[in-house]
Amino acid sequence: MDLKKIFSTPNPIIGVVHLLPLPTSPRWNGDLNKVIDRAEQEATALAAGGVDGMIIENFFDAPFAKDRVDPAIVSAMTAIIQRLLNLVMLPVGINVLRNDARSAMAIASTCGCQFIRVNVLTGVMATDQGLIEGNAWELLRYRRELGSDVAIFADVLVKHARPLGIPNLTVAVQDTIERGLADAVILSGWATGSPPSLEDLELAVNAAKGTPVLIGSGADWDNIGTLMQAADGVIVASSLKRNGRIEEPIDPIRVQSFVEAAREIVTPEEKVSVPVKPR
Template sequence: MQTISDNNSGAIREIFGRDKALIGMIHCPPFPGAPRYRGTSLDAVYDDCMRDAEALVGGGLHGLIIENHGDIPFSKPEDIGPETAAFMSVVTDRIARAVGVPLGINVLANAPIPAFAIAMAGGAKFIRVNQWANAYVANEGFMEGRAAEAMRYRSLLRAEHIKVFADSHVKHGAHAITADRTIEELTRDLAFFDADAVIATGQRTGNTATMEEIEQIGAATHLPLLVGSGVDKSNIAEILKRTNGVIVASSLKKDGVWWNPVDPDRVKAFVEQARPALEL
């Protein structure tokens, strides 16, 4: 494998204290300022996030990502208001104090700068960025990688300890702009722009990457690889054989629907299926 970056490959162990990690998603309800917000009290919004966090961690997951998934339709980064970072910082701080596992931040759509600010304010260990390098056409329109400005902002905050988990061949979009470059090359670009871990996804929320694509992406990078969509109890063992962990959401919700509360029984069954593969 060609050497692309001198970034070390130990982000998962550094953050989670283990070589393979199960990371759950906190899909925050709509925040004030988002189209689907209907005047719900902020305490109720925060309580919903806390309920899911406690169910996921209580069921055995090793970490969480906090995401403004209820803010559909998502704004482009330059249109995200300061209120989003403010509310997410409160959620992050409350969860961090309550559950004691490493946290990550994802601000949709593709907004690493507020994500770094939230992570710094709330004590999160990493951020997830859906388009870190290159460009594609997303649901929100043309979306550019924001690594250059984001890493300069991280330096400004003196937040170099906050890691970057970046998607390769990200879901919910078309990659015709970069169609002349292979998935392997697109993955190498993430390391070249100083990402710390790579995430393989499917085509949309709840849809998994194929085993072939997971192996393609994994063979192209020395960085830790996670699968970030479509993971459930039926495929977790096979995925963990090929990766350093997973980010799981919809399959742990009631009826497997992303906007429903976390189902503790689904979490327990998922962790039981994952446990034998965690030590591989």
């Protein structure tokens, strides 16, 4: 897949909008307007800061269902995403946590979004939600039934999880692409805010054989220049939040500073200045 079919620039920077708790989630407070207002503020901050795209996810619905979410969550996400699509002109992706790829595909196809993120597309992962099994067959079949061209960005050895059996990054990447038919793969560290190593990124890129490999977590001002030497793009959330705290809203100044740093891809032959990290 050529990422330039979705994004206007190579090596896209994709910001994440973490939705406040949605209806039926444990921390839902009964006010959808508050969720919408926060989402609109964050989408605007991402667009103003210069990102190339964004992912909308129900991050604050934790603890998550491991597969199907309640229909009220799907309805709320659909309504919110339609508002955001009218607000900013960016490619938009959907991630329905923990692993409701079918609902993500339905929302994306209905709203005209360009891609979805799937935490477990192939294999079996032990998580805090229990065992999650990938179901690429169902998702790909559903996409065909919808007549959709929504791209599938799939995590490999996803964070906050451990694979059953011996973890082998090369095999996992190859299975996700060749057997799961992912359009791009995502490599993260072990948890939210934890980056993958440069060595693992290089290994994943070699295994992917031309399929895009994205950084899925832990990118910040200090490491993005190095990590982007290997990766084809980055998904970023925590570093863009006010004071770097995951529960805070997105700070447009931090977005702009991160985008500037990510554009400066450091090579061994050339050192470049990196913008100062805001306090």
